[in-house]
Amino acid sequence: MSIQDIGVKGSVHFVYVREGFTRNRYEKLSVRRSYPDAQFTRVSASAKEASDDMLDFEKLLKDDTIRHAVDSAADIADQPSSVDQLEDRENKLIEETSQYYGNSIGLMLGIGLYEEEKHVDFSKLGKLTIAGTGTLEEDQSVGSVGAIREKLRTAEAEGADIFLVPKDKETFMYEGLSNEEEALQVAGELHLRLRVVPVASLEEAIYYLSNYPKYELELDPK
Incomplete structure (x- = not known):
């Protein structure tokens, strides 16, 4: 999804994995027709109730990360904004993203x-497709998320050149691979064309994109 779809004048894209429930084979068929790559898992009836509660919680998390994004971007851009202006922007974005969770x-x-x-275009007038995923915390750090494999496959299918992921190898708090490790593993395993770029903070992501491709040449000298 383009960030422009939620009313932001930027060039980057976010990747969203939609979840839901089907009650019978007809609903399942309908979903598959609309989303050919959809995956299905059999669950108990109680799982739906638990999921509904989780969605309410994820909506709160989404609203928080929107506030962090608005405040962080204004801080790094060093653009003077009043508290009322920031709150108005946050509220509009929360409304624009009401159909999303997490x-x-x-x-x-x-x-x-x-x-x-800053009136900049990291896509170089559309020559570069930039996608990614990751939470944004109050301290401007990038936090871990789920469904890395699915998001990478989607980004690749949509022609992304760069995919930003949390640089969380040292901070990942769950079992299994961190987002950073999984993304690099999946990219190699599936021979993806896109470049996986782990970033620890919003500032690091902006620095990378602001200096691309010079930054790439420094990483991979010929």
Whole structure:
């Protein structure tokens, strides 16, 4: 999804994994027709109730990461804004994203807002497709998210050149691979064309994109 779809004048994209329930084979068929890549898992009836509660919680997380993105982008862009202006922007974005859940939009929203504030275009007039995922915390750090494999596959299918992920190898708090490790593993395993770029903060992401491709040449000298 383009960040422009939620009213932000930026060039980057966020990748969203939609979840839901089907009650019978007809609903399942309908979903599959609309989303050919959809995956299905059999669950108990109680799982739906638990999911409904989780969605309410994820909505709160999304609203928080939006506030962090607005505040962080304004801070890094060093653009004077009143408290009322920031709150108005936050409320409009919360309304524009009412159909989304979870906080994985944070990083890309922060980048898009920075582009808007500074009137810059990291896509180089559409020559570069930039996507990514990651929460944005109050301290401007990028936090871990889920569904990395699915998001990478979607980004690759949509022609992304760069995919930003949380640089969380040292901070990942759950079992299994961190987002950073999983993304690099999946990219190699599936021979993806896109470049996986781990970032620890919004500022690091902006620095990378502001200096691309010079930054790439420094990383991979010929």
